[in-house]
Amino acid sequence: MAPTETCKYTYKPCSHPRSTKRNGTLHLLCEFHRTKANSIQRAYAAKKRQRQALLEVPPPADDAMELSLPMPDMAFIDQLISDVSDLSDATSNASWTDDELVCEFL
Numbered sequence: 001m002a003p004t005e006t007c008k009y010t011y012k013p014c015s016h017p018r019s020t021k022r023n024g025t026l027h028l029l030c031e032f033h034r035t036k037a038n039s040i041q042r043a044y045a046a047k048k049r050q051r052q053a054l055l056e057v058p059p060p061a062d063d064a065m066e067l068s069l070p071m072p073d074m075a076f077i078d079q080l081i082s083d084v085s086d087l088s089d090a091t092s093n094a095s096w097t098d099d100e101l102v103c104e105f106l
Helices: 031-056 071-090 098-105
Strands: none
């Protein structure tokens, strides 16, 4: 076998033939060393993705209860809450039926 057809593994001489690409040309390595290199590369890429994912996690906000609603919406919600609390104060009378409560709310 010609030296150009043997595996070009860097760390140790390898007498296996170089594997063939889909287009017919030769890879630099034999099938064994290609498989080994690919598995090492996959492990490295997975670790790199994990590190990137940890870096991209946003830090917790200082004010976790901060709302992102515009002020007019906040005022509207505040009005609704105060209306409901006023309604619950006015309807504390136990003699009202469910129908009367619904009519009062509408």
